[in-house]
Amino acid sequence: MFVVHVTPELATVAKVGGLADVVFGLSRELAIRGNHVEIVLPKYASMRYDQIYDLHEVHRDLWVPWYDGAIHCSVYFGFVHDRKCFFIEPHSGDDFFDRPAIYGYPDDVLRYAFFSRAAIEFLWQSGKHPDVIHCHDWQTALLPVYLYEFYQRLGMTHPRVCLTIHNFAHQGVVDGALLRATGLQHPERFHHHDRLGDPRYPGMLNLLKGGIVYSNFVTTVSPRYAFETKDQGQGFGLEGVLHAHQIKYGGVVNGIDYDLWNPEIDRHIPARYGIETIEAKYDDKRALRQRLMLADNEKAIVAFIGRLDPQKGLELVRHAIFYTLERGAQFVLLGSSPDPAINADFWGLKRMLNDSPDCHLEIGFDEDLAHLIYAGADMMLVPSRFEPCGLTQMIALRYGTIPVVRAVGGLADTVFDKDHAARPLHERNGYVFNDYDHAGLESALGRAIACYRDYPDDFRALMRNAMHTDYSWNRPGQDYLNIYDYIRNG
Ligand code: ADP
Numbered sequence: 042m043f044v045v046h047v048t049p050e051l052a053t054v055a056k057v058g059g060l061a062d063v064v065f066g067l068s069r070e071l072a073i074r075g076n077h078v079e080i081v082l083p084k085y086a087s088m089r090y091d092q093i094y095d096l097h098e099v100h101r102d103l104w105v106p107w108y109d110g111a112i113h114c115s116v117y118f119g120f121v122h123d124r125k126c127f128f129i130e131p132h133s134g135d136d137f138f139d140r141p142a143i144y145g146y147p148d149d150v151l152r153y154a155f156f157s158r159a160a161i162e163f164l165w166q167s168g169k170h171p172d173v174i175h176c177h178d179w180q181t182a183l184l185p186v187y188l189y190e191f192y193q194r195l196g197m198t199h200p201r202v203c204l205t206i207h208n209f210a211h212q213g214v215v216d217g218a219l220l221r222a223t224g225l226q227h228p229e230r231f232h233h234h235d236r237l238g239d240p241r242y243p244g245m246l247n248l249l250k251g252g253i254v255y256s257n258f259v260t261t262v263s264p265r266y267a268f269e270t271k272d273q274g275q276g277f278g279l280e281g282v283l284h285a286h287q288i289k290y291g292g293v294v295n296g297i298d299y300d301l302w303n304p305e306i307d308r309h310i311p312a313r314y315g316i317e318t319i320e321a322k323y324d325d326k327r328a329l330r331q332r333l334m335l336a337d338n339e340k341a342i343v344a345f346i347g348r349l350d351p352q353k354g355l356e357l358v359r360h361a362i363f364y365t366l367e368r369g370a371q372f373v374l375l376g377s378s379p380d381p382a383i384n385a386d387f388w389g390l391k392r393m394l395n396d397s398p399d400c401h402l403e404i405g406f407d408e409d410l411a412h413l414i415y416a417g418a419d420m421m422l423v424p425s426r427f428e429p430c431g432l433t434q435m436i437a438l439r440y441g442t443i444p445v446v447r448a449v450g451g452l453a454d455t456v457f458d459k460d461h462a463a464r465p466l467h468e469r470n471g472y473v474f475n476d477y478d479h480a481g482l483e484s485a486l487g488r489a490i491a492c493y494r495d496y497p498d499d500f501r502a503l504m505r506n507a508m509h510t511d512y513s514w515n516r517p518g519q520d521y522l523n524i525y526d527y528i529r530n531g
Contacts, residue, residue: 042525043077045171045200047160049153049180050143051080054088054121057143058348059295059432060177060207063262066298068124070518079171081160083138084117084128093119093126103166105131105159108222114159116167129159145379150215150248153180154223161187165197173525176204179213182252183223186237189255190225201528203521204256206249208429209270209277210352213248214239220246241278253282257528259290260521262430263451267292275427289528293521294454295430296514302415302436309412314441316508319501322416322441329417332410333373336398341370341493343486344418344442346411346433349378349387349404354424354447357482359390361422362400364483368490371399373414377406415440419500420489424474424482428452434471435512441504444471445485455512459503460488470507 046068050061064080072078090096096119104111112135117128131137137152146152157176161184164171176184185202217228225231231246232238236254239247253259261267267290270276271283283290300306304322305315312324330337343365347353358374365372378384384404391402403410415421421437423446430451434444438455446452457464458473474485493500 042071042173042522042529043169043171044071044079044173044175044525045164045169046078046080046175046177047157047181047184048080048082048177049156050177051082051121051124051126053092054090055082055085055143058207059262059430062298062432063205063207063295064177065122065124066296066514067518067521069122069298070296070514071521072124074518074522076522078125079169080121080124080126081163082126082128083156084130085143086139087141087143088128093121095119096128099127100163100167103129103159103163105155105162106224107155107158112155112159114163116163127163129156129163131155131159150213150219151222153213154183154215154219154248157181157183158187158223160184161192164200165192165195170199172200172529174200174202175521176202176252176256178205178207179211179249179252182213182248182256184252185255185257186225186251187223201257201525202255203258203260203524203528204252206252206259206261206429209249209261209275209279212250212277212279214242214245215248216245239278240281247279250279250282253279253286253290257289257531258524259286260524261290261292263294263454264292265453266427266429266450269427269450291524292454293517293524294451294512295432295435296517297432297435297439297512299439299513302439304416304440307412307416309409310416312416314416316441316505319441319504319508325413325416326419327417329373329413332413333401333403335371335373335401340399341419341490342373342417343370343420343422343445343490344373344375344414345422346375346414347423349376349380349383352426352428354426354477355383357424357447357477357479358422360479361424361482361486362390362394362402364479364486365490366397366399368487369494370490373400373418374402375405375407375410375414377404415442418442419493420445420486422486423447423452424477425449425452426477431455438470438507438510438512441508443489443500443503443507445489446471446473447477447481448473448475455510458485459492459499467506467509470503470510
């Protein structure tokens, strides 16, 4: 099968969140299974160019329709860790991608509306006939609209489109001026509630909704999140659209890249270990304490790694810090936020706890330290308000670090409570709570800390279960291939 991923992000060159890791991991898995996979993304000025091998120009003259004229683009080809990638570079005064950051500009919707048009124009001009075009999030959700409104008529009848939604919180909502830029004429057609008309803001267009309506299949990143977005009011206004299109909607849990996240071969940690050599994990624990200047004692280490975003349950994270210390364990946090008020809040907390030998808050983004925390901590807290899939808990499992999570989205699909899960004992791998409040959090975190302290053999057995859990790309890879087959033959 010939599959083209059109994406705003790709690890390791242009990463903001989990989406970047998903395209990186899934594209490799599909290729290993004998499919031809290509990736199309913007040529950002801010990319990690040292991670691209053999970057060279392959198309000098791609003209992409925009407003009443066209924008001249060049297309580059290069390998990102063996993945075949095309980078589109527009040459216009807008400087759509020639900016210091990937997102965060007032014209973001226009930038990606343009990128989606450029990507499909590139496929068309270069005579590529993919079986499946796989789009990701609102940034590329206009591609199927362009395909079925413009390119099918030109003869591009072969490709089917799969859209993966990584987070419903971001949808690309914009006013009608978009239609003039993109050449999608007849406003009454596109503003219609059956097409791009936003369900919450009258007169506005919603790119993600357009993607749902026009794609041949829509996935999100866990079955539970698919259910929550469609049936439990978590769709940020798109519940009705998901219902109307439920026959082509489903959830596939992301995989994680075990080449990158594997304590047996991880070059970021001082002591490597596996299920049979789990003792060495405690050397990493000591190294973590040394690096963060924590007391070396018998206590458990509870960690949090993540964006400091309200989605992640920040109020519960804050409560967990004090509760953990009170229960005689240590707490480590690694996180940052683009919101200065949130950062300031956590800096305040850091100053307050500065003298504690059992607590360290690291405000920032640090890949290297993240590896050491996954290896050195005993528990990983993920108390999210909502969580489409979540990678943190899956990475933690691989490192034998016991997840303590709220039962939402992908967390509910991947972590099974040691004491209460309706699962065989050997599949239980963590602690889970339901209610978003202090009592809920304490009910799980308290049990985890007590088990670590009072029943070390049970805790060790739980660590082994965690490390046995397989969240590689193997299964999701097959799930996506089944979806591709289904839409090609449907
Ligand atoms: P989201 O995509 O919502 O940010 P995920 O759990 O899907 O959350 O993915 C988060 C990824 O980013 C994980 O690999 C996590 O280790 C990493 N990460 C998040 N914050 C930081 C940070 N401050 N420093 C290093 N890595 C981080």
